[in-house]
Amino acid sequence: MNDLASADANIQAVMLEVISEGISGGVFVYDRNDLIVFASQQLLTLLPVPKSFLTPGTRLRDFLGAVYDGGGRFLTDASGPRRMLSREDWVAEQIATLWKERAESQERRGTDRWVSFTKRRLSSGYGVCVVRDISDHKKREEQWRADMERVQITEEVLDNLPFPVTVKDSNLTFVAVNKMAASFLDLPPEAILGRKGSDIHPPQVEQRLDRVNRGVIDLGEPQQMSELVTRPDGSQVVIIANKYRIGKPGRYYLVTAMEDITGLVATEDGQITPRMSRGGLIATSLHRHERDRPVQTAVEPERSQLSHRKVLVASSDPRTSAEALDILADLGFDTSSVSDGEELELFLQLAKEASITIDLVVVDTLADKACLEIVQRHRIPALAINGVRVKRDLAAGVARQFSQPAATEAGREEDWQIASRAGENAAIDVLVAEDNGVNQIVFSQILEGLGYRYAIAADGEEAVRLWQERSPRLILMDITLPKLSGFDASVRIRNLETIDNSIPIIGVLPQAFERDRDQCFASGMNEVILKPISPEALEAVFQTYLGIPAKHSYA
Known part of the structure; x- marks a missing residue:
């Protein structure tokens, strides 16, 4: 009979250990006499106590005293007053909370460690305390508070700017406008947010703006436009609209900042001319006497x-x-x-x-x-x-x-047969895996303009073969290749490498779908860029992965 009782106790202890692991925390159980019945091994990583104090039969007072002696005396939550108690007072306070029917607390250890205690007293007289490390949660919470504060400050700054500012997402839907922008469009913010330009502007205006906006979103190239605008109330203003892209691949935003320069120009028959002459400007030099930098100029034919x-x-x-x-x-x-x-x-x-x-x-x-x-x-x-x-x-x-x-x-x-700027068997800088003839021309012209040696593969199998034969320093991999997809070609190259990830593979995506991005990284690619390809995007990749300074041959 005693053997059965002992077996049941062992089974219960194993089950509690499993539960402790499942909740990623420590558990200890104590009886009505304040004696420890069970203490999981995870407590050793959470509390500074010797292993001997986790054995059944240890007094709670001794266990808590060991925590105190090991430097584990806690400060209260940051929202409450900080106190330092004597050993006896601190142990007594902890035991009092363990006797409560229900108690929860978050306590701080050191400068960056937080521990939570969840305590329950059962009707049978037994008590259970679950201890978890919540440092990561606290850090996220603090980061969230800081982010919210930053957002509030940013919104306040934007709303009080003396010129209109709008923000659109990658679908060109308005996601933010300041007060001046709402006033400029003569609409309340709620009538703008969540809508597209086609819901607000006349069709001919939106058709022109849409093309410019998509170019900025796709290429990241800032644009400046001067416009003579007739507002909804009939008044005319001359503005300069600066458009630029912010964010990361797959989550780009378009910011438009407009400045009213009506007072600085004259308009006649739709033509805009400055009212201020050059002589009316104050000349200011910011030259710091640095050495002259060489100016690159394009070589033009006669x-x-x-x-x-x-x-x-x-x-x-x-x-x-x-x-x-x-x-x-x-x-x-x-x-x-x-x-x-x-x-x-x-x-x-x-x-x-x-x-x-x-x-x-x-x-x-x-x-x-x-x-x-x-x-x-x-x-x-x-x-x-x-x-x-x-x-x-x-x-x-x-x-x-x-x-x-x-x-x-x-x-x-x-x-018209796109070839490399190197000999058939010479080493190359860049291998382009692209099956579309038009895109092959675009890649060729950009890489030739930048002065790189390259080869173009029209399918995935050829990409793997040329990688083996030509030893490129970097691969630009389209994901929708025939014979062998870009994902599969990347996996095959990674499997054949003698040194893991020795060559950077950059996925080239037609659209910013998260599933495609995830699959690129899962197949061993280092980074992704979006079509249409620009010289700036490629040079940024070359600088990051090859350490090559910008050549700016395209400027």
Whole structure:
């Protein structure tokens, strides 16, 4: 009979240990005589007591005294007064709380350790105390309080700014507006938040703004726009709108800050001219006498080489087309423009019938996706450029294009077979795994402009093979590859590596879906970037993973 009782006691002790592990805390049970009946081993990691004080039959007074002697005397919760008690007073206070039917407390040990005590007194006279380390919870709670305070301060600052500020998420839905923005739009904040620009602006205005906004969100390139705006009340104001992107991949936000400069300009027939002359400005120099920094300039071909060249611009945005035509005209080109793939096809066909040679087609990557494919089919050199960066990138891109040796007619067929800037067996800097022909052209032009040696693989199996043969320093991996997906190709490369994660693999995603990001990291990729690809995005990757200083050849 005694053996059975002993077995039952052992089973109960094992069950309590399992429960203790399951709740990630320590448990001790005591009887009505204040003797410990059971104490789990987890208490040793939570309380500074020798193991001998956890044996059944130990007096609670002795157990608590050992806690006190080991430096475990607790300060009260931060919300209450801090006290330091004598050994006897502290032990007596703890025993008193253990006799309560129900008691909970959070107590601090040292500067960054918090422990919670949950105490229950059962009707049978037995008591149970659960001890948990809640340091992480406390840190999160304190961080949450700090974040909330920071948010409140930020909201207060935004609301009191003297100019309108709006914030949109990656879907271009308003998520924040300040008081001045609501006043500017002549709407209450609740009529703006949660809505898109199409719910507020006229269709023709939103169509133009949507293109610019998406360019900023996708590429991270800040934009500045000057606008003559007619407000809902009929008044006209001249504003400068600065747009920039904040956040992290997959969670980007678009911030627009508008400044009213009506008092500084004059408007006539829709034209904006400054009222203040340069002589009316106070000249201020912030030069710190640092050594002069070298200024990089794009190498442009002689104008005489360009005067009879014919360049066609393909863009669905009239403003982009106008900017591009002005820049090309200043460089001496003979220019024209089309707005979509259908017009482009007709124009090139008519040019061919009239024996007119088109030397270059500048394709806005935000326009009709078929345009690059049409140009490729007609075997005409193309320059893919993002419409929102025409002012900055077009002149340098065209200069690079016409500075390259002219291709012979016999070699023109090979021009459209995207190849590396290195020999067939030479080592390369970057391996691009991309099956889409248009995207291959974009990658090629960017990498050539930045001066990197590269190779392009059209499927996952070729990507693995070229990695083995060409020893790239970094891989840009599209996830939707034929034969072997980008995820599977990454896993295979990681399995074949002799040194774990020796080569950075960067996933290239068409959209910012969390499941794709998670699968990229699960397959061994180091980072992800989003399409459409920009020179800035690639250089940021190269600086991070290859330690290569920015070249800025695209500027």
